Amino acid sequence: MSRIGKKPVSVPQGVTASVDGQTVTAKGPKGELKFVVNDEVLVKMENGEIAVQPRDQSKEARSKWGMSRTQIVNILTGVKDGFERKLEISGVGYRAAMQGKNLQLSLGFSHEVVYQTPEGITIATPKPTEITVSGIDKQKVGQVAAEIREYREPEPYKGKGVRYEGEKIVRKEGKKK
Structure with a gap:
């Protein structure tokens, strides 16, 4: 189990994030970034937080789970602070x-x-x-x-x-x- 992947990503103030299928888009004061999440990972927007989960328990899906969450955190931080x-x-x-x-x-x-x-x-x-x-x-x-x-x-x-x-x-x- 990914310890990092379990935590939902909260969207910081001043940043608007949207999830469209496998694409996560973030707009903030510094600009706009997009990240296309791997098909092995499921992404959902719930209550102003982005949740990331593996589609199944295969080794490949679990290995991409934590990395996908970290990438989403990086684009949110990038558009807010740089x-x-x-x-x-x-x-x-x-x-x-x-x-x-x-x-x-x-x-x-x-x-x-x-x-x-x-x-x-x-x-x-x-x-x-x-x-x-x-x-x-x-x-x-x-x-x-x-x-x-x-x-x-x-x-x-x-x-x-x-x-x-x-x-x-x-x-x-x-x-x-």
Whole structure:
């Protein structure tokens, strides 16, 4: 039994949610998102809450039950508050700057790395060594942050590179004479 899936999802104030067959739609102050629930899972709207249940007791239906509820919670949270992911840049000469809608990164390469911002995502650079990725879709925000981090992942000897805020880098000891 899914412990997460058993709990009904309450719709927050300021958000309107509707269930049409297998499609859950949420509209809020930040925008609108839709999620199509897998056919193995049954979705119902009752008393301002969204209930999620497996159609039968098969292993596949039970495995998609909790994930479907979590996705619904994520779209409700996204249209109400949005999601944000912060990245830190460390290294001599490493910096980030916005150039129009594109993110320009200096990461120690012989050229500048230019990252084009996808639709529905906002990237800001409050400091040259900080990047803030925000949007209403949690998956998209995480994917964009991972793609930016991928250009120069933090290395274990000096810790230089792009890392998530609060990420601990396991440091290695260098060569000894």
